[in-house]
Amino acid sequence: MTAPALILTVHGTPAPQGSKTRNRAGAMYESSAKVKPWREAVKTAALDALSYDICWSPLIEPVRVEVTxxxxxxxxxxxxxxxxxxxxxxxxxxxxxxPDVDKTTRATLDALTDAGVWRDDSFVTSLTATKAYPFSGPDALPHPGAVIRVWRLNTPKEEPSCPS
Incomplete structure (x- = not known):
């Protein structure tokens, strides 16, 4: 198997992006107050990682994502x-x-879209998401957070050139 295109370690409490609720004035708001800090943590981790790759451009090809x-x-x-x-x-x-693994994954993928990992999370064609307790598996961190791996599924025909 090829190496992942991107590996991220996110520190923070994973939170679900779930249902929206209306207040008395009719405005919509996220039902989980924890989702905004989680999405910011994911986005920050991705932006930090991508800042080291001057050739990175948002992916516009099928990708596989694994999240623990x-x-x-x-x-x-x-x-x-x-x-x-x-x-x-x-x-x-x-x-x-x-939190539900599917709703937590939704918040995470949306944050990766906001960070510019890919143009849209519809490019994710394969997804594995796991919940774990600290130190309970190979990707389980010692504290709350997530390990995210992204693979390109297309085999490049040639090495992309990058302006220096």
Whole structure:
């Protein structure tokens, strides 16, 4: 397999981009207050990474995306007293509660569009999204955040030239 075109590590609390709600005046607003900081964190990580690639232009070809969201464990997963920092044996290995992986992915892909990773997230033709707890897998971070990998699916006919 080829190397990813882009690998990002995003620090922050993954948040879902879900339903919109209307207030009394009829204005629409995002139902999750956490989505704006998450989208900004993703956008900032992407812009920082892309700033090192002077030849980067928004992708306009099919891409594959893999995202691993690391979520904080709830406090009740830990022991008490001298075991306060130890995960209980009865604690689940995989997060099954909120946020929903599909809505969190939606917020993440939209932020990558805003950052100029691709022209539109409709170019994402293959997507794998995973939720994990800290240190629970190869891409699980030690704190909340995400690891994002983007692959080009087309084989380039020649190396793109870049003005120096």
């Amino acid at each position: 969201f690391t979520l904080a464990r709830p406090k009740h997963h830990y022991g008490t007293g001298r075991n306060a920092g130890v995960v209980k044996a009865s604690a689940p290995q995989h997060p099954t509660g909120k």
